[in-house]
Amino acid sequence: MRRKIPVYVISGFLGSGKTTVLLRLIQEYEKMKKTPGIILNELGETNMEAHYFHSHKIKELLNGCICCSIQDDLKETLRHFSVLDADVLFIEGTGVANPNEIKDLLLSPEFLEIYDLQSVIGMADAGNFLEYNSWLSSTSQVRKLLAEQVACSDLLILNKTDLVDERKLKKIEGKIHGMLPDTVPVFRTEYAKIPADILLRKRHKTAAHIQNDGGGTVKQAHHHHHHHHSEINALKIEARAPVNRTLFEKWFERLPEEVLRAKGVITFKGTPGTYEFQYASGKLSLKRMKEPHQYNPAMIVIGEKLKHDELLTSFHSICLNAG
Numbered sequence: 597m598r599r600k601i602p603v604y605v606i607s608g609f610l611g612s613g614k615t616t617v618l619l620r621l622i623q624e625y626e627k628m629k630k631t632p633g634i635i636l637n638e639l640g641e642t643n644m645e646a647h648y649f650h651s652h653k654i655k656e657l658l659n660g661c662i663c664c665s666i667q668d669d670l671k672e673t674l675r676h677f678s679v680l681d682a683d684v685l686f687i688e689g690t691g692v693a694n695p696n697e698i699k700d701l702l703l704s705p706e707f708l709e710i711y712d713l714q715s716v717i718g719m720a721d722a723g724n725f726l727e728y729n730s731w732l733s734s735t736s737q738v739r740k741l742l743a744e745q746v747a748c749s750d751l752l753i754l755n756k757t758d759l760v761d762e763r764k765l766k767k768i769e770g771k772i773h774g775m776l777p778d779t780v781p782v783f784r785t786e787y788a789k790i791p792a793d794i795l796l797r798k799r800h801k802t803a804a805h806i807q808n809d810g811g812g813t814v815k816q817a818h819h820h821h822h823h824h825h826s827e828i829n830a831l832k833i834e835a836r837a838p839v840n841r842t843l844f845e846k847w848f849e850r851l852p853e854e855v856l857r858a859k860g861v862i863t864f865k866g867t868p869g870t871y872e873f874q875y876a877s878g879k880l881s882l883k884r885m886k887e888p889h890q891y892n893p894a895m896i897v898i899g900e901k902l903k904h905d906e907l908l909t910s911f912h913s914i915c916l917n918a919g
């Protein structure tokens with residue numbers, strides 16, 4: 597019989613550090629001379645981070661969430677990966693995915709024969725955790741989603757600890773412990789730096805999630821899952837010409853609060869090269885790209901009840917027409 601493929605599921609809210617930890621997981625497997633397979637799911641229609649993964653066995657599932665609208669695509673992809681020569685499979689859901697759905701699929705009779713779920717690695721963003729959990733500054737949709745993502749973790753990484761002080765970290769840990777069983781370890785990290793043996797350990801106890809019907813066949817436990825992200829969506833904005841850098845940065849400072857995340861690739865007037873950028877935890881970071889790439893400058897903006905027309909108009913007028 598073929599050896600089961602170990603699988604890690606990476607979960608966590610928008611911008612919490614899932615891709616950062618995924619790149620660490622890939623590195624660890626490459627050190628062991630093993631070939632990782634990756635399933636990457638994005639809410640937006642384009643993956644603006646494809647250059648991180650160009651030499652890997654990767655399947656991108658775009659424009660929807662594998663926990664609901666494109667779950668059939670995930671099933672198809674899992675069938676396809678099972679015949680490929682990958683030593684391990686990493687699944688990164690969108691920042692609004694309910695990881696229970698992915699977990700249940702992996703534990704269903706069809707995939708239980710092929711895959712061996714090692715761990716659901718949950719990422720929490722210390723920079724935003726209290727705000728996203730507060731009824732004063734967040735919606736019930738976001739709060740429920742966060743709680744579900746945390747509760748489903750086999751390992752919880754409290755990331756971005758550089759963005760908050762010790763007092764706040766203790767408060768966040770208190771909340772997280774209240775959402776998790778005592779057996780689930782919580783680790784503080786910056787840029788998801790965590791020892792490999794802690795990260796890669798098999799933590800998922802499959803038996804806890806399945807029932808044996810006594811006749812030798814394994815039945816999936818029945819969960820009632822909820823989708824808490826119907827109002828969180830993505831918008832692609834193309835930058836048809838190089839933009840004024842100062843105005844570009846100002847545009848991010850003035851974004852409406854419903855914008856939770858953005859990422860993309862941009863060129864600036866009077867500056868050579870192409871820049872990749874990330875907007876997460878309310879902060880914009882820019883980095884000049886070293887390698888040649890295949891992108892037309894554009895960004896994916898993600899948020900709750902985004903006003904598409906307003907964002908498009910403001911971006912085009914501020915960035916393209918002025919300066």
Ligand SMILES: Nc1nc2c(ncn2[C@@H]2O[C@H](COP(=O)(O)OP(=O)(O)OP(=O)(O)O)[C@@H](O)[C@H]2O)c(=O)[nH]1
Pocket residue numbers: 608609610611612613614615616617690691719755756757758759785786787788857874875876881
């Ligand atoms: N300050 C700080 N920034 C971090 C840390 N970890 C990751 N980041 C940055 O936060 C941004 C988002 O990180 P990602 O790893 O892309 O987050 P993600 O969860 O994959 O984001 P989504 O694409 O929204 O799902 C990037 O600019 C990272 O470099 C950290 O510990 N501290």
